[in-house]
Amino acid sequence: MKKWLTLILVLALFALAACGQDGASDKDKNASDDTKQTEVSKEDQKTKEETAKTDASKPDPRLQEPTADTKCEMCNMKVYEVTDDLGKFSGQAIKEDGSIAFYDDIGCLLNAELAHNEKNQKYVRDFNTLEWVLVDDATIVKTDLKSPMNWGYVFFKNKEDADKFIADNPSYKITALDVVKQEAKERREAKLKKQAEQQQQNGNMHDNMQNMSHNGHNH
Template identity: 40%
Template sequence: MKKLLMILMAVGLTSGILAGCGTGAKESQGGTSPNNEAEVENGQAAQTENTATDNGAEKKDIAQVTATPTEPGEGETCSMCDMEVYHHDHEMGKFTGQVVTADGKHLFTDDVGCLLNQVRILEEKPQGAWVRDYNTLEWVPVGDATPVRASIETPMKMGFALFGTKEAADKYVAENPMLAPVVTSMDDVDNIALERRKVKLAKMKEAEEKAKPAENMDEHMNH
């Protein structure tokens, strides 16, 4: 994870320097149904089950290109769980994240856990990945963000608020003791995201195994 964050921080710095030269193209992931999270990840699981570890060091190097964050389109859904991606003016919009892939596609996520898992399974190093600052709603390179875990509602119930600076995170902790907030690290967030993904993949595999006898029985009866 540390190598993955170093890559993302380097990409974020490059993107910030080059931002005046152009903007990234938006390619929406809309049009899919947000009703069945497991169905969406099922296809991904078959291709990525063996890469459900932090493989940031294995990502291929790509040419330095300009990448800037953009806003999600109408009807945008999470590239990992297919749930709704919220806009900045929605209460849950402060948890939205995005990644620009090596070929320039903008993939949006509804929570930081989905963002980290999306970056994890990419075949090539992304051009950039961002989360929103909890206070300002500005896009912050994920590697630069300071996470705070608290008793707050988030789209995927991870309970992390992200801040652009350590000072902002410390201030939030000091001003919200009733939420039991704790400043943590992106390593901790990534470990939790990875474990949740492993559990989900295991449940999906178990469901597939249970479904096989029924399918075989149906085929036998049809013959």
């Protein structure tokens, strides 16, 4: 009888030990899952904070970045990305309907409003940080740097940066936005006039050829 009691007691102790191990295993597993969940939550929070920080650095959260395939709305030329040396000259506009349009140089950005009779929020890149800045708030510097459409204007969010840039490059000068707008308008009008003259010449040439052909048939 005592042997049976001893055997039952031993089996009971084994059973309790096994339950304890299973309980500890489940507890460890739950703790591990909680740690992983905490890590995921922290990572999500970090991503959200970085996104919020990026958006906060933008003058407008709707601003976008050009891609390798982006074309200028005005001239249909390539709009350079921020990683390209010519990307510092790129511009973009947020239109009244909220849509985005990109431009390869300041002249195209300004003339788009004239061509389409629009009033857009116009942005250019800060020469130092390459961040977007409202063109109306930027300090504009005329340089001899080669830009996509040979305008050569660069922009600074802070005037102090523009002054330092000019101190290092005495031949450069600060230029008012109205001056750039007038230059853009005049260049566009000259281009349209040249196109009209070319079309007139082509039309006259076509008429002359038709007259020659008609006279030849009469003879």
